[in-house]
Amino acid sequence: MPGPPADDAHDPEVIARGPGVVAGELVLRRAGAHFEIISNGVFLMDTRDGTSERELVRASLAALPAGRTGVRVLIGGLGVGFSARAALEDRRVAHVRVIEVEPEVIAWHSGPLGAVAGHLTADPRCELTRADLLRWLATVGDTARFDVICLDIDNGPGWTVNDGNAQLYRPATLRRLRRLLTDGGVVAFWSAMRAPDFAALLAAQFAEVRTIEVPARRGEPDVIYLARP
Numbered sequence: 001m002p003g004p005p006a007d008d009a010h011d012p013e014v015i016a017r018g019p020g021v022v023a024g025e026l027v028l029r030r031a032g033a034h035f036e037i038i039s040n041g042v043f044l045m046d047t048r049d050g051t052s053e054r055e056l057v058r059a060s061l062a063a064l065p066a067g068r069t070g071v072r073v074l075i076g077g078l079g080v081g082f083s084a085r086a087a088l089e090d091r092r093v094a095h096v097r098v099i100e101v102e103p104e105v106i107a108w109h110s111g112p113l114g115a116v117a118g119h120l121t122a123d124p125r126c127e128l129t130r131a132d133l134l135r136w137l138a139t140v141g142d143t144a145r146f147d148v149i150c151l152d153i154d155n156g157p158g159w160t161v162n163d164g165n166a167q168l169y170r171p172a173t174l175r176r177l178r179r180l181l182t183d184g185g186v187v188a189f190w191s192a193m194r195a196p197d198f199a200a201l202l203a204a205q206f207a208e209v210r211t212i213e214v215p216a217r218r219g220e221p222d223v224i225y226l227a228r229p
Contacts, residue, residue: 012031016104018104024040028112031046047080052190052222054085057087058090060149063210063226064184068147069094071093071094073093073150074180075087075150076099076150076151077099077151078106080116081109081117081118084096085117087148088126097127098120098127098128101131101132106130134168137180140180145181146180147182149180149181151188155193156192156198157189171204178229185229188225190222190224192222194213199225202227205227208228210225211226212224
């Protein structure tokens with residue numbers, strides 16, 4: 001999990017805090033023009049870049065069959081909203097449903113984080129759902145179908161801070177995700193590092209798997225694993 005740039009000239013200012021569902025306390029800080037989210041004292045994410053989070057969605061939408069309209073997108077993890085906004089910018093998209101476990105993060109998008117992602121809560125095509133993604137997947141009806149499913153939960157399959165999130169990258173969950181896809185649909189996973197074992201697992205579950213590497217500010221590239229049945 002990358003931390004904030006060491007050369008940031010601005011001392012972070014705490015502008016909101018609240019209890020976290022996953023662990024400890026959630027804190028929203030502002031450093032100059034940027035926001036940072038801290039979970040239980042650990043740097044979680046910020047608004048400095050977001051290239052790979054946007055590419056997660058854009059690459060998935062680009063992989064859909066030609067002529068697809070009325071696209072329905074499911075996003076696991078709201079964060080600072082880059083992925084949701086990338087989906088809403090595509091004119092083919094009719095509905096975006098975002099599953100986020102932390103109510104404080106959702107609330108901040110009606111306040112200090114609102115402008116970061118273009119006021120998601122004001123867009124009628126965007127639905128923010130407070131739920132644990134794994135539990136939601138277990139209860140959502142089989143009639144639910146999505147053209148694109150994008151998961152940006154934790155650090156990815158090779159490094160989960162929350163141990164429970166490891167289940168997202170196991171065969172049973174992959175099969176569940178595959179059943180939620182429309183014909184020609186795409187599921188994509190964000191990872192903070194290469195995860196070759198997970199890529200092999202995807203290849204055993206899906207007919208087509210593609211790996212996209214996105215240069216990061218520091219260290220290894222972020223990685224997107226894109227799969228189609």
